[in-house]
Amino acid sequence: MKEQDQILEMLQKGKITVEEAKELLNALDYEEPINKKNKNVISFDVDKAKEGFQGIEKSVNDFIKTTFATIFDKDFTFQIKGKFDLFQKLFKVDVSNMKNPELFIYNRNGSVQLEESDDDELNINVKVHYKNMENFEESDFFTFENDGEHISFKSKKPSENEQFYLEVVAQIPSREFSNIVVDTTNAPIFAEDIFASKLDLSTTNGKIILEDSNVDELSITTSNGPINIEDTKGSVANVKSSNSKIIMEDISFDDFKGTTSNGKINGENLDFSDLNLHTSNGSILLENLSTDRLKKASLKSSNGDLSMELGSLRRRANFDLATTSGRINLNIPVEMKSNSQKDTYSYNKHIVASTTHFEEEGNAIDFVLATANANINIEDNKNID
Template sequence: MKDERLMILSMLESGKITNEEAAKLLEALDENEIGESNTYKINLDKNKSKKSNQKNKTIYDEWEEKIEKLANLEKLEKLGEEIGTKVGKFGEDLAEGATVFADKLLNKLDNFISNDSFSNLFGSYDMKTQTITKKIENAAQIILDFSAINGQVTIKTWDEDYIKIDAECQYKKNHIEPSNEFYDIQENNNKITIAPKYTKNISTSLDIMLPNKNFERIYINNKNGKNTLSNVKCANLFCETKNSPIKLNACTCNKANIYNKNSKILINSCTIQELETITTNSSIDFIQSNIGNIDAVTKNGSILCDHIVSDVLSLLTTNSSIRLKDLDAQTIKAKTSNAKIWANNISTNKLKCLNLYSSNATINVLLEDTSKTYSIEAVTTNGNITLDIPSLVYKNNEIKNKNMKVIAISNDTQSPDIEINAVTSNASISISKEVELDVKKL
């Protein structure tokens, strides 16, 4: 995508095409995005594109082979980091293609960890299981701390009054005495810590059932393994892993900190007052949730907000799209680079501020209702600006040195209800209202 845009701009600078033709070509690049990867149909240099696709395929095959030939845990721990570093280096050139590339490889790595192929890392290996139970009397004051390594952590709730943990350990033969337990339980006042006794040449997984009660705090520390939480309730949640996904479903928290590296984060059907999510080289998705404040940061990965009720959304990524759909929020801040921003069916019920920033890609905003009053500032280069909002008075509408800037405010308005700022480059900006269908005419 970057090469194609540079080629268009070079042709414009040399006078081979006009400003209007350049704008149309750049817009065509955006409009020809397809699928989740948002790859482009248009190719100004087909031979170069073909070579690039062959190169990307070769790179993927090379890394896939590395995953299948993992010989030990030390190599496993380094491989996810290497994938993330590789994606980071060429993320800007491949833009969203880098995200798809990384997700594909890391999904394979996660599947490798999650199934029997993992046993290949040990050569001759043994497996042990251990069941841990602990009665809980006052959950609201209890702090739980769970740790795992190179395996999955799954947490669900039930109607019993005790915690049940089914732990599984795969380990190198003769590394652990068969009679020894491999998980340690420690209690200190109101804190219960459950962690593996060994940290090398093992894989540990936890299947946890918690009482369906609201806990004070829950920590999940994992390494190279998936974390999946369902219907968990707590005042504070801390969840961390790397090279494997983190998924929260129907969880309720006052505050949640979700940290990952080189893999995705999914928040679905959750109620959270304050949420911080950080990952790299992969996507962050928020779906059908009520979240007071969202602070989401990734790199070379897309961000999706679909059917979200919130007060403040702060979304930051690079080289990948930000997609906003059916949002009801007071403040929305979204920033990316080299990728498109969609803001579709945005409720104006409580919206006060909408700030959208990108580069080399379009920004499209579709508002649910335009009866409110607006103050709009839109800036781009080598692109068009379209404001389809009734009763706007244009304070500034200038084109200078390929730069376009539009400032508009609703007629007879001293204090507008909603402030919108949209900035990009080498692409167009469109801000309009949702079209209401007349049922009688259908």
């Protein structure tokens, strides 16, 4: 067993505190393991941990941010374990006659899952895990409000003498909601089959997954956790993470902005009008990026390669490509605008070029790519064998 695994085992058995584990891990001269699939769930047992429930909650954020995410590739789920009692509560709301229903879910240290309902009712199923609490009421754990259009569920913060956390599953009818907001901490958010004018998903120290959805305005924010978006379309998307990756597949938006740090950005089968991606210490890899309605693609990184495969370029395009201590491979016939060399394969260069084999009619696509200490590669998939 590796030293870092031994340290985490001692932590989960309660032999050391989170802070002690952090100090030990930081003192190691380690390399990231190649296979991390079995490392994506870390459980803290409050029955065994020295600092107890409140101590874990206070220290886990810094521990994950500075230590754990670095070791285990930033893709994990934080879990609280222990001998908790459990009760469940189900809320049912008929939204069939609502004109502009809104749903707000605020949780703490517990996951939130959004999925499609089979009928016209909004079902919110809450699992309350608690311990060392007697003579309690439901209002000690959460509040629920429904004023006819505005539906709100909010968990409460445990006091110093209380130990509890909630898991929430919301089954949402297939009709359009005007606004859906989900906010949690130290836990993941899963959303599927969502139809909304606005969707806002936010967490810390947890992943966010969105699938099979139609959202006009999308906002996704997390820290120290990955973001996965699949089979989703809309008008405007603002996706932001830190210390982790962003993964996109089969998505279509008019305006898409993705930002992260210390993590890669990967995308496949993408359709945008305006695209802006920015990361640091990570690569950006896009495959089959449609150019049918693309106006501008801006990619920026440092210490990370930028690679783009275009989905059959059939329009004029302008390229502004820059890197230091790297190479540029522009595998598309172009006319060089500012480069002493005629080829499009160069080292430590700033290339400004335009395509030469399309008619002047119609708007050109602007590609602006910049990185440092890394390479830039652009291919047109119709030219790929």
